[in-house]
Amino acid sequence: MSAIYFTEVAHSPTQATVQRLYFGWLRFLKNPLAVAGLVVVMLLVLVAVLAPWIATQDPFAQDLTQRLLPPSGKHWFGTDQVGRDMFSRVIYGSRVTLMIVSLVVAIVAPIGLAIGTIAGYAGGKVDTVLMRTTDIFLAFPGLVLALAFVAALGPGLVNAVIAISLTSCPGFARLARAETLIVRSSDFIAASRIQGASAVRIVLRHVVPMCVPSLVVRMTLSMAGVILTAAGLGFLGLGAQPPSPEWGAMLASGRRFLIDYWWMATFPGLAILAVSLAFNLLGDGLRDVLDPRSES
Amino acid sequence: MPVDPVTALVGDQADKETYRAAYERLGLDKPLPVQFGYYVRDIVTGNFGTAISTGHPVIEDIQRVFPATVELATLSLIAGVLLGVPVGVAAAVSKGRAVDHLARIFGLFGYSVPHFWLGLIALVVFYAWLGWIGGAGRVSLGYVDVVPTVTGMILVDSALDRNWEVFRDALRHIVAPALILATTSTAYLSRMTRSFMLEQLAQEYVTTARIKGLTEWRVTMHAFRNIGVQLLTIIVLAYGGLLDGAVLTETVFGWPGFGQYLTSGLLAGDMNVVLTCTLMVGVIFLALNLAADMIYRVLDPRTR
């Protein structure tokens, strides 16, 4: 028998949740690509945290006698046009990426969840107003909208994060609302209401937990897009400003030298690709485990 | 704004008086709601302002640069459909087997790769090192404005003019940006096609087709005919997504289209350009979504 059965009945909600998480984890492990994604994401976090110890040199230290050197034993990824070690810059760039990802999640998750569940649960005028507003945002494709926001706010890392968050919120809110609508009409919600639970309590304790699985999947998959958008903004010079070692900005500055000094753009680009791919793989794997009905 | 709009207008050598005058002329001393009111009034009367860098009305500029983007996006879409749809069908038919996994991996790359980086690599490898494709811009310097402009799309115009030299040159320049831009839409189209096909292949009428003794190819076509409407819908939606990607692709390839106009306006602090362009994209995007919706409703034989 290949199936896994519960060996004992859970005695408390906590134990039930733990059991579910455990078996979900076992199912997740069966998907090699998803596990690979998870490993890379964890690697990103590790590298970002341990950057000072992993980087071989100071990412900001310029040495004009060491300009544009190809990869070597001393500079694993070569040096850039002002003599900075590319390897260290890519390593420190992971910090910027991680910060962007974390900030976006920290902003979008609670706000999107709040808007979506409130709109879905309250219904009526509140729902209409909130959804029309998100519709306006959804009328614009992602990068263009982010560009418009950056235009209004000015360049810089924080503004880029805000711009990206604003573009991601509407889609997230819509999903939360869709999930809320499904849950809203179920019997256990009605039972809660009969027992006199307040709307806030119902939303927080019952609706939100039901939304979590598909929202986690969606959030993870969006991270890939967030990283690409952030890199794109950086490439245009609208993200983290120099001398910050943001990967997209590094691609932009390396552009002029690319023809004769190929290492200038290869490694930051590969880093972006690797991290984005990892989040996509992780998100796919999570979806197979948490939300199988949404995939064919 | 990355650059202060007033400074963008008067230059950074201007003295305080000029600055103050320009500030008032731009209406920046009025409260924000009033400024917004002026803006709405302008838009409604068709006045989208003047672009600072070109000195022309923004509308005229957009009319000039838009065909370039349309040409690029259309070619990209064609590439995306020709590549993505067959791959999706193949993946569905061979579900769980090698072809399916391969298609999935390519799709993943399509979603994950920063396509502006891919564009840079393509330029270095295929233009600088191998010389197979053209460099930045739509045509090489010697061919600029050689063929009369009919549609604004050089491929079409040169074909109409029977100037095959220009046509080949334009093709060499558009191949790389079109393919690079197509990566995301190819991944999307192949994934959706696979999904649609899997849904159909599980239906009873497919079994009927097999009972009749039809070849696997004809059986697959039976299923494929049923996803036509859905495909058309997502192709229209994909076109909207291409506009988004065009911004960065045009910047990398120096393609003088809408996307580059927007970014250069942004970097120059030209508010008129940015606002108008963003508005246009929104309108187009909405129109495409509506069109997709209508197509679905009109063409599905079951809803007749």
Added chain:
Amino acid sequence: MNAVPTPLLAVEDLHVRFATPHGEVHAVRGVSFEVGRERVGIVGESGSGKTMTGRAILRLTPRTASVQAKRLAFAGEDLLAAGAARIREIRGRRISMILQDPKFSLNPVMRVGEQVAEAYSAARKGTRAQARERALDMLSQVRIRDPRRVFDLYPHQVSGGMGQRVMIAMMLVGEPQLLIADEPTSALDVTVRNQVLAILDDLVEKRGLGLVFISHDLNLVSTFCDRVLVMYAGRIVESLLASELPRAKHPYTRGLLESLPRLGQPRERLAVLERDPAWLEATQ
């Protein structure tokens, strides 16, 4: 009821197994029977394996299924050893199958006449015009009064009864020798059911076809068929002539018979079938 030298269909020790996430399912467990130019009914409840038996003959089981048998032959030809191309030839031209619900078994975006014509082209080759003529002819044989008009209709524009008649036309236009009918009237209204059955009866008779009639309706099968095979849990538990049904011996068959309400024999309570686990081990 005829002793035919080589039976049309010979099945010996057929097994069909599936791999599912919850373990292996053994849907058909050693089924053996023969079909000549006669009507054989296979009766069973859902899950008895009757549908899978029918599908296995034409190699229409899902990809995750494995089909094994000591013998699976049509007119002496080994079906198990046949290659994919040969199976395609056999389908439609020698053996055909009618599915249950025309709402799902007809291609929604293709005109019904075209679907019948296609069946002809696949089985017999010929020009488009010939295929169209045969299709029209077949449509009138299934008693569709205005074949030319119906030819151009889409499946959602025809009623259930007409759709099933189209299905029958589609499956007989290639002139097969054996017809498998998988619950052919289960999706139809009772009033329409008899019409369709009459047509089927007529065509099978006229053409001298072998018929395998799969159904859950014991009554129906007993009146329509010459012989009845009763299946339970993947095995044939009883095989007898339709006329001998009242004298059936196996407890499952008896249970089925007794749970049927009868107009002429009013009872206080309808008997409920009680399942004996020993039936799972039973051999034919």
